[in-house]
Amino acid sequence: MDLQMRGKRFLVVGGTAGIGLAAASVLAAEGASIAVIGRNQQRLDEAVEHLCVGATSEVFGVRGDVSTHAGALDAVNRAVEFLGGLNGVAITTGLIGHEPIGISDARWVEVFSDVFMSTVRVVEACLPYLVSTQGSIVTTAAYSIRAPEIARLPYASMKSAVATFTKGIAKAYGQEGVRANCVAPGAIETASLTALRRHVSETKGIPYNEALERVMVDEWHLDIALQRPGRATEVGNLIAFVLSDLAAYMTGTLINIDGGTNF
Numbered sequence: 001m002d003l004q005m006r007g008k009r010f011l012v013v014g015g016t017a018g019i020g021l022a023a024a025s026v027l028a029a030e031g032a033s034i035a036v037i038g039r040n041q042q043r044l045d046e047a048v049e050h051l052c053v054g055a056t057s058e059v060f061g062v063r064g065d066v067s068t069h070a071g072a073l074d075a076v077n078r079a080v081e082f083l084g085g086l087n088g089v090a091i092t093t094g095l096i097g098h099e100p101i102g103i104s105d106a107r108w109v110e111v112f113s114d115v116f117m118s119t120v121r122v123v124e125a126c127l128p129y130l131v132s133t134q135g136s137i138v139t140t141a142a143y144s145i146r147a148p149e150i151a152r153l154p155y156a157s158m159k160s161a162v163a164t165f166t167k168g169i170a171k172a173y174g175q176e177g178v179r180a181n182c183v184a185p186g187a188i189e190t191a192s193l194t195a196l197r198r199h200v201s202e203t204k205g206i207p208y209n210e211a212l213e214r215v216m217v218d219e220w221h222l223d224i225a226l227q228r229p230g231r232a233t234e235v236g237n238l239i240a241f242v243l244s245d246l247a248a249y250m251t252g253t254l255i256n257i258d259g260g261t262n263f
Contacts, residue, residue: 003026004245008031008033009033009080010034010087011080011086011089011126013037013089013118014093016040016047018092018188018232020036020090021051022232022237024090026240029055032057033057034055036059038061038062044062058082067114069121072121072125073121073124080129085133086135089137091119092239094114094159094162098155100151100153119139123169127178134178137169139181143185143187163182171252174251180251181250181252182253183255183257184255184256185230186229186258186259187222187229189212190232196215213227213228222261223261224258224259224260224262228259
């Protein structure tokens with residue numbers, strides 16, 4: 001499918017690995033110019049090298065910490081300067097907090113900053129540019145906001161806040177032509193789950209191609225209609241589509257991509 005991305009400019013925050021890198025890869029392959037923001041310089045360099053292989057336009061890497069207002073503003077401004085404008089942003093950062101509620105106050109603040117405020121600060125920094133281009137925002141929540149568990153309640157709580165925040169932005173800026181949508185992935189096999197698959201296979205003698213699926217059912221008690229974890233590329237494809245003009249009448253939505261999961 002032609003997503004009509006040629007000549008467009010997109011920013012992917014948290015795009016050095018996993019879902020973010022997958023989304024950036026789709027956008028780059030579709031002909032868009034891409035800027036990726038990440039904290040780790042080595043991972044950032046590796047991501048840019050990877051994206052350049054399939055890109056037909058420019059790819060930039062910007063090192064920055066978006067959990068603070070000043071950090072997000074600086075990183076976004078530098079990214080937009082490289083790109084020469086901005087048509088959309090995907091925010092896939094915010095991965096900590098898979099812990100029970102008994103964490104310290106300081107840790108709660110860290111989860112708040114990483115999972116929620118990173119999204120808030122990036123959106124704030126991008127909005128002036130997106131208003132001028134009638135651009136698009138995609139944030140990421142998680143399926144667990146519909147079925148929160150005590151074992152990872154800080155993460156689910158902050159991802160719920162991301163979904164609410166995104167809906168509010170959609171309502172407030174729709175009159176300016178800006179769209180904002182939130183994607184809620186289920187269990188997606190990124191690097192950490194692939195490592196778990198390998199570990200379970202080696203330690204329990206379960207065939208590699210079945211190991212993670214067995215853990216999901218036997219230990220996590222996940223009931224997934226498709227009976228497998230998702231792939232980062234599948235979420236990346238969805239994010240790219242929602243950012244594109246093909247989804248021009250979609251805003252304020254919470255989009256589930258979880259293989260049909262019931263907890």
